[in-house]
Structures are given as C-alpha cells and as structure tokens.
Amino acid sequence: MAAVGDARGARPVSPASTLAVLERALTVYRRVWRGSVFSGFLFPVMFLVAFGIGVGGRVGQVGGVDYLAWIVPGVLAATAFQTAVGECAFPVFGDFRWTRAYHAMRATPVRVGDMVAGWLLYIVVRVEIATAAFLLVSALFGALRSPWAPLTPLVCALVALAAAAPMMGVAARVEHDGWFALVFRFVVIPSTLFGGVFFPVERLPAVVRPLAWLSPLWHGAELNRAATLGGVPPWPVAAHLGVLVAFAAAGAVLAWRCFSRRLED
Amino acid sequence: MAEQPLIFARGLVKRFGDFTAVDGIDLSVAPGEAFGFLGPNGAGKSSTMRMIGCVSLPTAGELRILGMDPARQGPAIRARLGVCPQLDNLDPDLTVEENLITYARYFGMPRGLARRRAAELLEFVRLADRAGGKVEPLSGGMKRRLTIARALVNEPDIVLLDEPTTGLDPQARHLLWERLFQLKRRGVTLVLTTHYMDEAEQLCDRLVVMDGGRIVAQGSPRALIAEHSTPEVVELRYGQESPAEVAVKLAGVGRRVDALPDRVLVYAEDGDAAAAQAHERGPAPASVLVRRSTLEDVFLHLTGRTLVD
Ligand SMILES: Nc1ncnc2c1ncn2[C@@H]1O[C@H](COP(=O)(O)OP(=O)(O)OP(=O)(O)O)[C@@H](O)[C@H]1O
Numbered sequence A: 001m002a003a004v005g006d007a008r009g010a011r012p013v014s015p016a017s018t019l020a021v022l023e024r025a026l027t028v029y030r031r032v033w034r035g036s037v038f039s040g041f042l043f044p045v046m047f048l049v050a051f052g053i054g055v056g057g058r059v060g061q062v063g064g065v066d067y068l069a070w071i072v073p074g075v076l077a078a079t080a081f082q083t084a085v086g087e088c089a090f091p092v093f094g095d096f097r098w099t100r101a102y103h104a105m106r107a108t109p110v111r112v113g114d115m116v117a118g119w120l121l122y123i124v125v126r127v128e129i130a131t132a133a134f135l136l137v138s139a140l141f142g143a144l145r146s147p148w149a150p151l152t153p154l155v156c157a158l159v160a161l162a163a164a165a166p167m168m169g170v171a172a173r174v175e176h177d178g179w180f181a182l183v184f185r186f187v188v189i190p191s192t193l194f195g196g197v198f199f200p201v202e203r204l205p206a207v208v209r210p211l212a213w214l215s216p217l218w219h220g221a222e223l224n225r226a227a228t229l230g231g232v233p234p235w236p237v238a239a240h241l242g243v244l245v246a247f248a249a250a251g252a253v254l255a256w257r258c259f260s261r262r263l264e265d
Numbered sequence B: 001m002a003e004q005p006l007i008f009a010r011g012l013v014k015r016f017g018d019f020t021a022v023d024g025i026d027l028s029v030a031p032g033e034a035f036g037f038l039g040p041n042g043a044g045k046s047s048t049m050r051m052i053g054c055v056s057l058p059t060a061g062e063l064r065i066l067g068m069d070p071a072r073q074g075p076a077i078r079a080r081l082g083v084c085p086q087l088d089n090l091d092p093d094l095t096v097e098e099n100l101i102t103y104a105r106y107f108g109m110p111r112g113l114a115r116r117r118a119a120e121l122l123e124f125v126r127l128a129d130r131a132g133g134k135v136e137p138l139s140g141g142m143k144r145r146l147t148i149a150r151a152l153v154n155e156p157d158i159v160l161l162d163e164p165t166t167g168l169d170p171q172a173r174h175l176l177w178e179r180l181f182q183l184k185r186r187g188v189t190l191v192l193t194t195h196y197m198d199e200a201e202q203l204c205d206r207l208v209v210m211d212g213g214r215i216v217a218q219g220s221p222r223a224l225i226a227e228h229s230t231p232e233v234v235e236l237r238y239g240q241e242s243p244a245e246v247a248v249k250l251a252g253v254g255r256r257v258d259a260l261p262d263r264v265l266v267y268a269e270d271g272d273a274a275a276a277q278a279h280e281r282g283p284a285p286a287s288v289l290v291r292r293s294t295l296e297d298v299f300l301h302l303t304g305r306t307l308v309d
C-alpha cells in the first residue's frame, strides 16, 4: 500500500516538510506550554519528594545507594515514556478526527513520512524540556552520582521515540478514543509500576520478568540508572539500545502505515 | 499546436467498495480556464475534485495533472495546486494568521515571505482585522474566505474550489465571486463545483453537468442553454388544479411542457406568447412568471430532477 500519490521508492520524508510539521506543533504548544509544565516537571518533582524522601526514609538503601538516587533515573525514563504516550494519544487522534490537520497537510506537498517524522521530533522536543528540568532538580537533590549523567537526555529521547512511534500508529488506527484508557491501564501504568522504576525487576517472580523486558521503559530506566549511578546495566548497553531502536523503527513503520491508511480513500 | 491541458482525464473511475461514485468521465481543462462541475448531491463532484487534488487515487482510467501522474508525482503536483475542500479544515489551535503562515510552510516557503503573503491574502479576503484572532469565532462565510486565502498561499497554477460559496449570505457570495474573478484575470486556472446555477453561469467559461457519476452534458453556460433549453421559460402556478393535470391540457404550447410538484414550466422561444396561449388552453393560473432559461432548466431537462433538492 502506497501513501496517496507518493512514488514507490521515493524518499519517504523531506527535511523541509518535516520541519514545517514540527513548526506547526510548536506553534500550538507555545500557547499551552504553561499547563504542560505541570505534568512534565512538577509531577515528577512531587514523585521525588513523596517516594524519595517519604518512602525512601523507610526503605533505606537499594543496590548500595539511597532510594532517592535509585529512583531518579527510573522516574526520568517514566516521564519520557508517559509524556510520549500521552502526546501521541488524543492529540494525534484529534488531528485526524477533530481538527483534520492531517487532511489539510495531505493536500500539500507534505508526505505521510513528514507528518510522522515531524510529530516525533515534536515529542523529542517536549520530552527534552521535561527531562532537562527534571535533571536539574535531581542534581539539586544530589541524586546524580556519575559523570555519565548528561547522557540521560539521549536515553530519554530514545525512550520517547520507542513509545511515541507505535502509539501514533494506534491513535491513527483506532475508531474510538476509549482505546486510550486501555493503553494507559494495561501498558503505561503496569510499565511504570513494574518496569524497574520503583524497584528492581529482579524482585518480580521470574515468570513475569520477561514482561518488563518487553517494555521500552525498563530498558530506558536501566540505561539511565547506569548513567546517573555509574554502574553497569543488566544487559549489554548495545542490547538495551537495540531494543529501544527496534521499537522506534517498527513503530515508525506502523505509524506510517496507519497514517497512510487513514488518509487514503 | 494547442496548449497542453492542465487537467486531462480519460475514462476516470472512482469506486468505494462496490459503489461507483465516478463512472468513467473524460475531462480536459486548458490553462487560464474557469471550469465548473454542476450536479446534485452525490453526483460525484467532490470525488472527482479529490482525485484532481491528488488526495484520492483513481480506481481506473487515466489522469494527468500539469502533465504529471498523480499516482507517482503527488507531492510535485500538490505543490502547484490550491485546494479549498468542501468541508473547512482550518486549524482551530492556530490563529487566523498562523493558519496561513503554517500552511505556507508546508509548501516550503521561507518564514518572512510566508508572513508577507499571509498579510496580503488577509487583505485580499478582507480578514486583516481578524489576523491575530482565533478561527473558531469566525462566521461560516469568514471561515470559507480564510480557507480560500489558504488555498492561494502558494500562488497555485490551479485552484480547486469545492462548493466555495455554499452556506454564504448573498453579500459574502458576491465578495467571493469578485475575488475569484480577479484570480481569473490574473490567469489562474479555476476548477469549481457548485449547486448554484447562477454561480456556474457567472464564473465558468465551461462546465460539465454531472449526475450519478457521469457527465450528462458539457459546454459553455450559453451553449448548454441553447442546446438543451429554449431562450425563455414560463412558470405557471395554479390554485386547485394539479400541475400534472394542467400540463396535459397545455400539451403543444411552446416547445415543451414540464410539470413540477408545485408548478408547470413551459419552454418557448417567446415567453409572453406562450403565456397567453396557456391562458387560453388551461385554467386561469394563480401566477405567471416569464424568465430567461437558466442552467437549472438544462439540468431539469437532462436529469428530470432539480439541482438543489
Ligand atoms: N470515502 C467514501 N466512501 C464511500 N462512499 C463515498 C466516499 N466518498 C463519497 N462517497 C459516495 O460517492 C458518491 C459521490 O459523492 P461525492 O461527495 O463525490 O458527491 P458530490 O457530487 O460532491 O455531492 P455533494 O453535492 O453532496 O457534495 C456519494 O454517493 C457518496 O456517498
């Protein structure tokens, strides 16, 4: 199935069109950024206070460091993961159903690949803003223990892409927004609770541990943890990165297909 | 050699599942022409426009836009089209001005130029005073004008307008017509669909009448009227008698007599003479109107139905 009017074998994206799509997203965001500061920044800070200081005071140490320092990298990854999924649910669905922004783009030289790539770039921008602020606060809490910590924004960008790309496909595909509640209930929340954010997955029964491995969040949390605490992640770094890249790549193809399908007639 | 047509179609077909919306039409639109599609709901006008706009692929047949193949050169063709779809899809999250600038950027226009172009176009459609405002509070006619301005942002070679004036008040329609005339004078090729025969007569050099996915007639508005109707039409309304019964009695008056649910139409070379004759033959009408033939009459004759149902 080819996107409408796109030559087979032609470049799927053009940089100028992709940037134009990103620009539109940022123009809209500029108007609502104040609200998003709350979820992207204040929320994780409240997490840190509640879990790191409140719960941490009772838990003591995990893996040789205090609990706050242990969960910071996980919460960082979880923030990227949740922001990405959230921004690719209703906003993408709405741009097909309500604003019909994608239908407007389709009448221009913008290709389906540009629509997908432009929105993914926007997600990365959003996630980086949230991550940067969060890192700063974590540094103030004294939770960054390794010179590798500045690599976490890169990991967060990958986690965001790995979560956003498939979610865009879902948002373009579903006929009803009720599906998003299921995604949150059965993917986002379990990933956050059991994906190595608040406690090591080794504490999970061995049979369910592979479920955590399936979540991009666990790979991101472990890479971030290695970066902020200076340890070695459970899998080779290349394996963790490979899983994230595979999610992002497969997700992008899925998104491209679902977008094309939704826009063709 | 004749100039190459900007739009060329042969045996163009669009099917949705088993349903055939466009049933093998031939088209040829020359540069600078104003070309119209006239037809009732569901005739296949929008389906055809969407294929021309390269957002919907033909099921069968040949289609060339600007000499290119929509199936393989979609983005290159769309770069030179301006599209005003039947349903507005302005971006409600952006201001009026941002709608134009953002859209210009989709065509790869540099920011500064996009800004200037947006300001010019807002003047052109008389929305400059709303530039910084939201889209949602605009009236239907203002939104339509903004959509048309947006379609012009890339200085297109062909402008596709799907029912540009539906839902507008007469004043807004006339403003739009005037703007479309200006474009035409600048040599822009216009392709539009409409339910309004006066619009088609005013704006189109040439038009096709579509019905049930087929082209049932084509030519200039004048030629169509000359070919399929008479110069004048008498509209007769009666009190008690049903138009169908009266029509039987009036057989032979003028060139042709048609009964509509609410009136009888007599087609004639000379309307006044035919009206007098009808008076003699039939019952006394409650009202008589002699008028020029319009495309509506052509359509009625060709399809047996009225345009706006
Ligand atoms: N995406 C689609 N899926 C299925 N059927 C469609 C689709 N688009 C159009 N149709 C059908 O094709 C036929 C022609 O529709 P089209 O929109 O081209 O008509 P139109 O001449 O533009 O009518 P109108 O004057 O009401 O706008 C209609 O019967 C319509 O239901």
Ligand SMILES: [Mg+2]
Pocket (backbone or CB within 6 Å): B045, B046, B047, B086, B162
């Ligand atoms: Mg239509």
